[in-house]
Amino acid sequence: MMVRNYIGPTEWEDDIINEVTGKVTYEGTPLDETNMNNIENGILVAHLDIGLAAQMALQLSRWNVLEIERYKKQKFLQGASTITSSGSNGYFRSADPFVQVSLKGFAQLNAPNYDVQLSITSGDTGLAGDLEVYDKTQNGFKVRMTGSAKSVSFLWTLLNPNI
Structure with missing residues (x-):
């Protein structure tokens, strides 16, 4: 019609x-x-x-x-990652081992003003030292290990309450 x-x-x-x-x-x-x-x-x-x-x-x-x-998805994200130490005799190293965590999905609009909680799940947990989050951007962040462990796996939880 x-x-x-x-x-x-x-x-x-x-x-x-x-x-x-x-x-x-x-x-x-x-x-x-x-x-x-x-x-x-x-x-x-x-x-x-x-x-x-x-x-x-x-x-x-x-x-x-x-x-x-x-x-x-911007308020709450979770994932897992592993930091593996390379080239260390257990006492001396030139830099702390780290891992770059890339965020899947949408970019964080108010980077770097979000929080990341870390929980060690496996590895040389007694030798891991501290896990520190740094270089937070819209699409990811880095986690550094200050201890002497060869490998540490962890669960990360990103919380962004201001979105």
Whole structure:
């Protein structure tokens, strides 16, 4: 069905009939093909407008769901990583071993103002020393080990309450 020649709403007028003679003194709006097609075209336009409004509402709803999901993923992220020490005799080394942790998904909007909690899960835990988070960026951070362990695995939890 195609909208053709929709000219807007019709001002409908009644026939005025003389009560004494029964004759029509004023001819009202005719109930003819042109006026009936205008009614149908107006209904079709209304349906198209409602369909367009419904489509826009669905798109906005989907956008809101994606935005909420994005904010959820920026507030709380978890992962695991391992730091492996290389080239050390156990006492001396030129730099602390570290690992670069890359964040998957959305960038952290307020970097470096987020917190990272670390929990050692396996490895030479007694020799690990401290695990320190540094160089926080929108797409990741680094974790440095200050101890003399050969390898330490840890769980990291990123908390970003200001998003």
